[in-house]
Amino acid sequence: EIPKTWDELLKTKSEEGQLIIYEFINSYRETLNSPFPKIKSKETFSALQSLKNFVNSVSSDSEWRSNEDLIFYNFLTGNSIFIKYWYSKHYTSLYTASPLPCGNFGISGSVISSYNVAVNKYIDETNKNASVEVLKFITSKEIQRDLLISEEIFSPIVSLYDDDEVCEIINCELIKSIQPFSIVNMIYENDYYDLYDYSRKYKSYIYEFIKGNKTVDEVIKKLDNLTRFYNISFKTDDSLFGLIVGIIYFLVTLLLILSLVYLFVDKYQNLFSHFDKDFWILSIIGCVVIMSSVLTFYGEISSLKCHLRRSLISLGFIFSITPMLHKLISNYPNANKISLWVNDYKYKFLMTVTFMDIFLNSLLAISSYNIKNVVVSHGKNFHKCDMKSLFGIITLFLIALYEISLLFSIIFFVIKEWSLDKNKNDKIFFLTAVSEDILSIILYHILSMTKIEDFIACNTILITNIFIFTITKYICIYGVKLIAIFKSELKEKKYGGYIPTLINSSDIKNDFFYRNRVSKFSSNAYSNGNGTYSSLSCKKFDLEFKEDSDQPLELDISEYIDRK
Known part of the structure; x- marks a missing residue:
């Protein structure tokens, strides 16, 4: 009796030749009308476990790995009790054809192959029309019926298997029961993979489980990677990468926003006199906007997200450098x-x-x-933004050129004003920020076009560049002011009564002491060693004027301190 399930066939220990893996897995689908099981489904898991048990019980390693020649030889000679092979009118007289065994009772499935027809697209219209007529003739029900009767070439026209004349030649009940499916339609639904390469890897990975030392979970993971495209996510199912990047983004963004509070502390106003408050806020907002472009890496990549990423970087860049450019142009000598x-x-x-x-x-x-579909041979496939339009490429170049031209404008104005300002610290930090910006913009465009076939590495490099771009700009423009505040707070604790930043900025340090030709003073005063006196905790001073000073002291220092 012909076995109806794989378990019944296993008891005979008679199967010879290589099993078709797809058909085995398909026979474990949940219901008759269920689609081919998903790779990570419990049906696939059960099917692979059963397949391993089956193969190791009835087939040797050499038989499992044998090519089609051995199967065809046994098919011709009848040297097998049970054999699975393509149906053929000329050779099946030695065997009784039957549906493949079931995984779940009553559920089977056989892989079908089809004939292919092509029409040359370069022929003239007359020949194209003639080709269409030929195709209509070949696929007509009448011709399909004749081929089915004379050659036993199966037809996709289902109603033919209810034709009495056809069923006298063909086992119609057998054809109706085989539950045919296509590998192309059921498994391989994408055009980014070579079908032969996919099938070869699919079988190879399953072989690692059946005859190797891989676990079923490891193999299912590798099978899933063949057609799955990974995206960055806050979920940790596949990787912690998305969560880590998200935490860094939210923490840095929060710190950037909270640091704005120092703009509104009265005793620190002189440190932030370089820009107006609204432009300091604009600069920080620019850094936050650039950082926000990181969020476009999350979820499924789309053309809209690619455009949004570039727009956020551009707009944030403009907001962050405009205060610098405005200050430098306004102060042009x-x-x-x-x-x-x-x-x-x-x-x-x-x-x-x-x-x-x-x-x-x-x-x-x-x-x-x-x-762009980046298909990785032994890793995680992923999507990537790729501008192929010539107009788009030219526009991207113009955007980068515009951004870099603004940065070089800043460099020009810094050089022109270099000798006019005794306090060059801000200028140095401006140049540092600008240099890093130029490097980051160039790197962004180079990395966007570079072929990196590793999901984590590619996204890490792009996101890290954005983080460095933002944080470096923030430190050079605003962060240095915070460092000065923290240092002054430490000195205040050390010397007591310290009034920070009073004589730190260039517009004040000459205003009193230098204007009154004061060379030194004592009585618990602390000097920072470069001619700028930083501790004014005491209200009374012994002032020593320079010899050439002919200018009287303009006002009481206590009043001066209170006014400032």
Whole structure:
């Protein structure tokens, strides 16, 4: 009696040749109308466990790995009790054809293969029309019926298997019971993988479980990686990477926003005199906006997210550098109409610089990003933003060129004003920030086009570049001010009664002592060693004027301190 299930066939220990893995797994689907089991489903798990038990019981390693020649030889000679092979009118006289055994009772499935027909697209219209007529003829019910009767070539026209004349030649009940399915349709539904390569790897991974030392969980993971595309997620099912990046993003963003509180502390106002408060806030907002571009890496990558990422980086960049550029142009040594206009109309200047960036990014939006499928042979597949449009590539170049031109403008103004300002610290930090910005912009575009076939490595490099881009800019523009505050707080605790930042900025340190030609003073005063006196805790001083000073002391120092 022909076995109806794999377990019944196992008891005969008679199967010879290589099993078709897909058919075995398909026979374990839940119901008759259920689709091919998902790779990570309990059906696939059960099927693979049963397949291993079956193969190791009835098939040797050499038989399992044998090619089709051995199976075909046994098919021709009848040298098998049970054999699984393609149906053929000419050779099946030695065997009785039957449906494949079931995994779950009554549920089977046989892989089907089909004939392919192609029409040359370069032929003229007359021949194309003629080809269509030929295809209509070949696929007509009448011709399909004739081929089924004369050659036993199975037809996809199901109603033919209810034809009495056909069923006299063909075992119609057998055809109706085989539950056919296609590997292409059921398993391989994507056009980014070579079907032969996919099938080879699929079988190879399962063999590692059946005849090797891999566990079923390890093999299912590898099978899943063949067609699965990974995305960054806050969930930790596949990796902690997304969660770690998210925590870093939220912590840094929170610190950036909270640090704005120092702008509103009266005793620190002199440290932040370089920009107006609103422009300090704008600069920090710019850093936060750049950081927010990291969120576009999460979830499924789309053309919209690719555009949003570039727009956030551009807009954040403009917000973060505009205060620097405004200050430098306003202080240009040779005053002109432009510098005066920039000084008087800072918001119009901001809108002008921002408008150009928005205009370029709007042009970029005309061209859609292509979502590139990065298929990794033995790793995690992933998607990547890829601009293929020539217009889009040119626009990206113009955006980068515009950003870099603004940075070089800052360098130009810093050099022009270098000798005019005795306090060069801010200028040094401006140059540091600008240099890092230029490097980050260039790296961003290079890395976006570089082929990196590793999911974690590719995203780590891109996200790290954004983090460094943001944090370095923040430290050089705003962070150095906080460092000065923390250092002054430490000195205040050390010397007691310390009044920080009073004579720290360039617009105050010459205002009293240098203007009154004071060379030194005593009575618990602390000197920082470079001519700028930093401790004014005492209200009475012994002041020593320089010999060439002919200017009287303008006001009582207590009044001066209170006023400042």
